[in-house]
Amino acid sequence: xxxxxxxxxxxxxxxxxxxxxxxxxxxxxxxxxxxxxxxxxxxxxxxxxxxxxxxxxxxxxxxxxxxxxxxxxxxxxxxxxxxxxxxxxxxxxxxxxxxxxxxxxxxxxxxx
Amino acid sequence: xxxxxxxxxxxxxxxxxxxxxxxxxxxxxxxxxxxxxxxxxxxxxxxxxxxxxxxxxxxxxxxxxxxxxxxxxxxxxxxxxxxxxxxxxxxxxxxxxxxxxxxxxxxxxxxxxx
Numbered sequence: 001x002x003x004x005x006x007x008x009x010x011x012x013x014x015x016x017x018x019x020x021x022x023x024x025x026x027x028x029x030x031x032x033x034x035x036x037x038x039x040x041x042x043x044x045x046x047x048x049x050x051x052x053x054x055x056x057x058x059x060x061x062x063x064x065x066x067x068x069x070x071x072x073x074x075x076x077x078x079x080x081x082x083x084x085x086x087x088x089x090x091x092x093x094x095x096x097x098x099x100x101x102x103x104x105x106x107x108x109x110x111x112x
Numbered sequence: 113x114x115x116x117x118x119x120x121x122x123x124x125x126x127x128x129x130x131x132x133x134x135x136x137x138x139x140x141x142x143x144x145x146x147x148x149x150x151x152x153x154x155x156x157x158x159x160x161x162x163x164x165x166x167x168x169x170x171x172x173x174x175x176x177x178x179x180x181x182x183x184x185x186x187x188x189x190x191x192x193x194x195x196x197x198x199x200x201x202x203x204x205x206x207x208x209x210x211x212x213x214x215x216x217x218x219x220x221x222x223x224x225x226x
Contacts, residue, residue: 009152034214036217041219042219043115043116043203043216043217043218043219043220044155044203044205044217045217046214046215046216049214090154090155092154098143098145098160098167098168099157100157100215102154102155102156103154104152104153104154105152105153105154
């Protein structure tokens with residue numbers, strides 16, 4: 001069965017410094033992988049998705065993620081954090097478009 | 113706004129009462145999903161529809177829960193005889209088969225059972 005582990009429940013960075021949110025997945029097949037962001041009182045928003053094309057995926061707001069099959073990882077990065085990036089981030093694995101498994105989430109705090 | 117909408121945004125109810133939530137998906141989307149999210153956790157799948165047909169239900173969806181999508185547009189999720197353990201955020205998402213499949217989420221309905 002597919003599953004995803006977000007390795008940090010909380011990450012704190014200073015504004016202007018790099019962001020790294022870590023995600024490992026488990027899947028018997030070639031999965032699709034997603035990162036979603038959830039701001040308070042807002043719906044989940046898709047940041048980016050990997051669907052077996054390029055392993056380096058660029059998303060919105062300067063985020064990107066790299067699919068590494070050998071490490072079963074799909075870490076989310078951003079070169080320079082902005083205050084507006086503070087939110088909850090979810091890594092998602094899917095073997096079937098109708099069966100998406102969410103991680104427990106990583107809360108990103110950005111300090112001024 | 114042409115996104116997914118959910119009503120109400122917040123619901124406080126007493127244990128044992130019935131509650132009903134509504135989800136309006138993006139208009140051209142034919143798939144509609146319900147998830148539940150508890151504090152500190154990611155969303156967990158409950159059920160989904162393709163048009164008006166309910167195609168899958170999670171084991172999480174006890175027989176006190178029922179969902180409908182009668183005309184293939186909006187959907188309702190009803191919880192009967194609510195329990196304190198039902199307190200959670202209930203999320204709705206929609207997608208379009210054949211167009212990327214990614215799911216677009218609504219803002220959720222937060223249920224508090226007292």
